[in-house]
Amino acid sequence: MKKLSKTLFLFFLSLNMLGFPFGFPVIQSQNLTSVEAKAKNLGSAKKLKGNTIIISIFANDKQTKWNIKKKEDTTYMSNTLKDLRIATTWISTKAKKYKTTSKFVYDWSKNKDLKYHAVFKNNLIEPYGAYYHKQINYIKKNIKINALKKKYKADNVIFMFFFNTTHTKNDVRSWTYSTICDSSIYYEITNIYNYFDNGNFSYFTPAATYAHEILHSFGAPDLYYSNSMISQKYVNYLKSIGSHDIMYTVNLGDKITCQFTELDAYYTGLKKTAKDVKKWNLGKSEHF
Numbered sequence: 001m002k003k004l005s006k007t008l009f010l011f012f013l014s015l016n017m018l019g020f021p022f023g024f025p026v027i028q029s030q031n032l033t034s035v036e037a038k039a040k041n042l043g044s045a046k047k048l049k050g051n052t053i054i055i056s057i058f059a060n061d062k063q064t065k066w067n068i069k070k071k072e073d074t075t076y077m078s079n080t081l082k083d084l085r086i087a088t089t090w091i092s093t094k095a096k097k098y099k100t101t102s103k104f105v106y107d108w109s110k111n112k113d114l115k116y117h118a119v120f121k122n123n124l125i126e127p128y129g130a131y132y133h134k135q136i137n138y139i140k141k142n143i144k145i146n147a148l149k150k151k152y153k154a155d156n157v158i159f160m161f162f163f164n165t166t167h168t169k170n171d172v173r174s175w176t177y178s179t180i181c182d183s184s185i186y187y188e189i190t191n192i193y194n195y196f197d198n199g200n201f202s203y204f205t206p207a208a209t210y211a212h213e214i215l216h217s218f219g220a221p222d223l224y225y226s227n228s229m230i231s232q233k234y235v236n237y238l239k240s241i242g243s244h245d246i247m248y249t250v251n252l253g254d255k256i257t258c259q260f261t262e263l264d265a266y267y268t269g270l271k272k273t274a275k276d277v278k279k280w281n282l283g284k285s286e287h288f
């Protein structure tokens, strides 16, 4: 029993990196004017509050594609709805604990204008937001954002690109490019690679990763490596306590067993302070 729980624990930790690091300077920050800097650009998803629409974009690229005539592929597509439901329900429940109503509209089977198909010539199974500009060009050309925001009374918009990596040897983890990576951007995008396989272990991207990526758009940083907001000391501390913070680690399966901590609440704008920020000298929330 003890051995089993240790194995599970190690497996849990090994999944730390299901979400991809942010903050790599692939996209150069444009110099903000003082007015822009003052306006504090929070991107298309601001506080974790009010109504959020998630726009699903099923993307083909040089190596991967969705074949809507294939049962296998349509099943994978439908599975994204299941994972979005689990992830958004979990987030809404956590927000409620901070007396905040946070609702998500994502169901493209009911709302056809929340689902798109994109074709890219490049290989987009890449880390770091490598083709961010190509992806936002697609959004600008094909999605009537203002009309959708009005229709759904949306405060926030998240653009989620889905790639069918089941038939490739994919070792790129899902990632999000948001204002915590580059404070001058507007479009907060997530790339979900539905299948991961690095030769050692493989998995279908779980609902917990969806939740982790969505929280990035609202301002939560990764906690499993040091970055501009999180010190190595804090990462070591989380490791030493076996943290289950969803920004530190995620779990497989259809039930999210990770924690939404006070620190996540702080970074997503639900709580004005978090004791770990002062104690560990962590970066400031984009919201306060």
Ligand SMILES: [Zn+2]
Residues within 6 Å of the ligand: 019, 020, 021, 022, 212, 213, 216, 221, 222
């Ligand atoms: Zn992440």
